[in-house]
Amino acid sequence: MSNNNQIDSSHEQEGGVPFFPDHFLKEAAVMALLLATVAFLASLMPMPVGEPADALKTPLGIKPEWYFMTVYQILKYVPRNIGVTFTFLIFPPFMMLFPFFYKSVICKWKYGRLTLHTVGALGVITAIFFTMLAYLGFE
Amino acid sequence: MAGAEGNGIMKRMWTGVGDFFDERFDMRRVIKEFAEHNVPDHVNWLYCFGGITFLCFLIQLVTGILLAFYYQPTMDQAYSSILHIMDDMPFGVFIRSLHAWTANIMILMVILHMLRVFFHAAYRPPRELNWLTGVLLFFITVTFGFSGYLLPMNQLSYWATKVGSEISASMPFIGPSIQAFLLGGAKIADATLTRFYAIHVVILPVTITILLGLHFLMVRKQGIADPL
Known part of the structure; x- marks a missing residue:
């Protein structure tokens, strides 16, 4: 798949660990942990079906999924x-x-990247802040 | 429990299969190169989120196909088909819960993966295109979440989709067209459900598979970015 271009070979010369088995085993352990986590959640906290949809009955406090909460x-x-x-x-285009x-x-x-990353960090803090506001019920 | 002779036959058979593909596709070299490529020393546990996201995707693929065997995307049948899955199907509750939980974890992992790449500045040249496919993959994953949320046709599904479509309608110029495209009419009805279903089980899975392929090929070709 990969022939030795500069990008690849620079890493291969620096050392590191072989993908198989060293890195693969770590990866496998993480994957086992993920499988255990989702199986645990699905078994002990199964998703409820909820009430059937009713166009005439607006429920109180409609909340979107957590990942839309900031925008909401x-x-x-x-x-x-x-x-x-x-x-x-x-x-999105940005x-x-x-x-x-x-x-x-x-x-x-000189400080271009630092500025960009600070803007990114502020964005993350803003997202967490507004998500918390939403869950605390601020209007 | 086969004897020495049996093992010999098995081994020869597998070697034969290996030779077959090796002669045609140079498989052994490709696999060997992949297995032996070096992972740089600075890779730590923060680098695992992308791989976890991919495993989440595989779980979603398998559980999603199982759900699709019984789910019916019509206003009349959607909710009751979910009840049927949960009440009558072996492991129905488990499979559906696995799908819903993994969906949430997948989005969380995509976000963590993006943050890791962003704050390590691993998006910097020559990896701009892989960052671009990654951002597209993020939007696809979120769209998976939005489209999947409607499918059980419970109160939350209905009202969240109503609010979501109204929000998209307030986009300048293209908003009303997007809402019409999403709903397939003036309100949430059968047309909406079949659209969301088609988006959720055909359009997005095909798109995400292509983009994941590109994403991984680029990582393989370019290697992992040097630390800052």
Whole structure:
């Protein structure tokens, strides 16, 4: 599959451990732990079926899944069209494309990467913060 | 429990099968190269989230196929087919719960994997394209979650999808078209359910398989990024 290009061979010269069996065994242990975890959760905390859907009966406090909670909560505070535009139209292309500007833009400035990573860290903190607000029931 | 002779036959048979593929595809060299490639020393437990995500995907594939044998994507039958799976099928509760729990863990692991790659700056050239496929894989995984949430047709499914489709409708210009595409009509009905089902069990699985293939090929070709 891989012939020895510069990227591969640089690692092979530095040493490290062979994929099989050294790394493979560690990987296998992690995988066994994952299987045990999901089997444990599925056995002891089976997913309830819930009430059947009823278009005429709006339930109290509709909550999306936890991974949508940040967006759901932020949309309560910012105008919806602005929040949605950012979430669906600005954020995804930025996320996908910023590495293409790593050398030409980000690293032109001494603190470029530090700034980028700080913005990322603030993003993570914001996401956790708004998820917590949502679960604590702030409107 | 075969005797020495039996072992000899088995061994010769497997060697024969190995030779067959080796002559045609150079299999032994490919496998040997993969098994012997070095994993750099700086790889620690933070690097395991991507692999865990992939195993989650495999669990979802197997449990999802089992659920698809009995699930019926119509307004009348969806909820009762879930009840049927849970009440009458052997290990039905377990398989469905495994699918739902693994879905959540998969999204968590994708997020952790992304954070690891981001803060190690492993997205930097020459690995921009692999970061790009990774971001697409993240959005696909989340879309899996959104589309799968409707399928049991319980109160949560119905109202979360209603809210979700209303949120997407407020996107400028394309919002209303996206809502119409999602719902297949003015409200959540059979057309919505079959769409979400097609998205969840055909479109997304095919897309994610292709992108995972590219993702792994690129990791293999480019190796693991050097630490900062």
